[in-house]
Amino acid sequence: MASFCLEVSGPFACFTRPEMKVERVSYDVMTPSAARAVFEAILWKPAIRWRIQCIEVLRPIRWINLRRNEVALLAMPNNGGIFIEDARQQRAALLLRDVAYRVHARMEMIDGDARSNPTKYVEMFQRRASKGQCVNQPYLGCREFAADFRLIETPDAESVAIADTRALGWMLHDLDFTRPSDPQPRFFNAYMQAGVIEVPAFEETRG
Numbered sequence: 001m002a003s004f005c006l007e008v009s010g011p012f013a014c015f016t017r018p019e020m021k022v023e024r025v026s027y028d029v030m031t032p033s034a035a036r037a038v039f040e041a042i043l044w045k046p047a048i049r050w051r052i053q054c055i056e057v058l059r060p061i062r063w064i065n066l067r068r069n070e071v072a073l074l075a076m077p078n079n080g081g082i083f084i085e086d087a088r089q090q091r092a093a094l095l096l097r098d099v100a101y102r103v104h105a106r107m108e109m110i111d112g113d114a115r116s117n118p119t120k121y122v123e124m125f126q127r128r129a130s131k132g133q134c135v136n137q138p139y140l141g142c143r144e145f146a147a148d149f150r151l152i153e154t155p156d157a158e159s160v161a162i163a164d165t166r167a168l169g170w171m172l173h174d175l176d177f178t179r180p181s182d183p184q185p186r187f188f189n190a191y192m193q194a195g196v197i198e199v200p201a202f203e204e205t206r207g
Contacts, residue, residue, distance in 0.1 A: 002107045002122045003053070005152040006129065008038055009100035012064070013140035014093060018172060018185055024093040026141065028061050028166075029192065032199045033174040034141050035103045038149060041138040043125040049108045051202075056102040056161040057195045064097045099140065102152060102161070126151070161195025168192055173205045 008030070015027040015034050032052040039050040107125065109118050128134065129151035138147040152158060168190035175183040186205035190197055 001109070002118070003104060004039075004107065004125065004129070005102060005104050005155045006038065006149050007058070007100065007102050007152055007158075008035075008138070008140070008147050008149050009058075010140045010145055010147045011098060012145045013096040013099045013142075014145060015096075015141040015172075023091055024095075024142075026094060026096050027171055028096075028168055029057055029190075029197060030055055030099070030101050030103070030140070031172050033172060035101070035105065036174065038103065038138040038147060039105050041136050042128050042134045042149070043121070044135060045121065047109065047111045048121055049110050051106045051108055052199045053104045053106055054199055055104075055197045057164065057192065057197070058100040058102055058159065058161060059098055060162055061164070062097045064095050066093050066095055067091070095145075096140075102155065102158065104155070164195050165193050166191075168197070173199070174202060176202075176207070 013026065013030070014024055015029070015031045017025050017027055032055070035052045035055060036050045107118075107121065109121070129149070132150070134149075137143075138149055139145055140147045170187045171190040173186045173188045176186050177183050184207055186202065186207055188200050188205045
């Protein structure tokens with residue numbers, strides 16, 4: 001096992017609350033599942049798994065209200081495409097603005113090949129992250145909100161998190177894919193202490 005730290009930032013973010021059915025409303029901070037997706041955008045292999053350990057909030061929590069155009073239909077190869085004017089919907093969104101996080105994650109090896117040669121995967125991630133390389137563009141909750149990232153070699157030498165302590169309530173941790181055809185959300189009671197959210201193990205979350 002190896003641990004890594006990334007600084008992730010961007011002008012906008014939306015970590016959508018699943019209880020909001022129509023309008024998009026973001027959680028106050030980045031969710032563990034969104035953080036995991038950033039690490040997987042840099043390196044995803046069937047042999048490894050990313051465990052988010054903690055998330056540090058580096059900039060004050062700020063909000064912005066926007067109205068966004070969305071398409072109500074899903075484009076399929078056999079439906080002849082979508083005429084956007086017929087499928088467009090305008091929806092309100094409560095987004096975060098000017099965000100930055102420092103995310104700590106552990107790489108876990110989950111099959112025989114990875115366990116026998118973990119150095120290969122560790123070096124692969126370090127090389128890609130240090131050069132700003134990724135398999136696909138990381139994003140901040142929604143794909144239109146691209147994320148910048150950089151590998152943090154010595155987290156203790158970086159600036160401290162914001163001086164903000166608050167209860168964040170029940171937050172989405174990740175999806176449980178025990179039944180791949182019907183993934184179920186898992187939640188944890190999040191608390192931010194001096195800008196730091198400690199993330200429990202997935203096994204300690206609730207459905």
